[in-house]
Amino acid sequence: MEILVVNPNTTASMTARIGAAARDAAAPGTRILAVNPAMGPASIEGYYDEALAVPGLLEEITRREREAARAGTPLAGTVIACFDDVGLDAARCVARGPVVGICEAAMQTASLLGGSFGVVTTLQRSVPALERLAQRYGMAGRCRVRAAEVPVLALEDPTSGALERLRAEIARSLDEDGAESIVLGCAGMADLARALSQEFGVPVVDGVSAAVKLVEGLAALGLRTSKRGGYAHPLPKAYAGMLAGFAPV
Known part of the structure; x- marks a missing residue:
């Protein structure tokens, strides 16, 4: 296919x-x-x-x-x-x-892996749209959306500090929000899921996959x-x- x-x-x-x-x-x-x-x-x-x-x-x-x-x-x-x-x-x-x-796919997948999950996206301006999607998909009560304040295209620049900010926000989602798994809230993060899952010891879901x-x-x-x-x-x-x-x- x-x-x-x-x-x-x-x-x-x-x-x-x-x-x-x-x-x-x-x-x-x-x-x-x-x-x-x-x-x-x-x-x-x-x-x-x-x-x-x-x-x-x-x-x-x-x-x-x-x-x-x-x-x-x-x-x-x-x-x-x-x-x-x-x-x-x-x-x-x-x-x-x-x-x-990829948002719907990632949220539905995360819902099968734990009781709650955190969505870590790029910029704060994207948070309201993702919160609305969580409501649409019946996930609003199971997740909190956070922004790492990383412009989308900065994810392609290894000198931008984007990965460090993303990692810090994942840690806050787990520690402060009680998330049991993490959803990466940008297609540009697709190649990071496996390494982040190993680092944090929780399922990290990439919506593309x-x-x-x-x-x-x-x-x-x-x-x-x-x-x-x-x-x-x-x-x-x-x-x-x-x-x-x-x-x-």
Whole structure:
């Protein structure tokens, strides 16, 4: 099977790291196609970036699905590799296979590993969005979201001190909040989970890996997103201006 992993920002180096983490998690025989859109923000830090990342994300998913279908190798499913679960509902409307966001995947996985968990994300401005997602996924009573005050792109700079701040916030989550496991609240942290789990002696969940395994499981069971109700294909209609090319057909 082939799984599409979409980094909704436009930073190719982050996409490469995300793709490597996805391949490490994938089962033998699963192919990972890691991509990012050509348009949109370089990183997603807050509601504004999130909104403007959605058109590029949907364009990439639609294009890749059409290419796979023409080649006779339909995608098994799609992972949205941004912890804000950017455009998740819209993507489920246009994709043929299951679509899994890394926040939902990580929170559901952590909920199986202990009674409570901490989410450690990048910047404080991202905390409200993640708290809303925790409510949506029924996890608000089981987790606390903390920010390490690390810009997303600083995770790629070994001289930025980002890892030290992340480690310090994980320690506070365990000591002060009583977290029993940790969720890494950014796709750019995907390659850190295993080492941090060994260091702190608790499960540390990376949403990219969790989402890949969920898509594999859904595909193996032959399950796809229901197209009855809210995730039905968009109705054909005209779109105006810069969005004319996004009109459903």
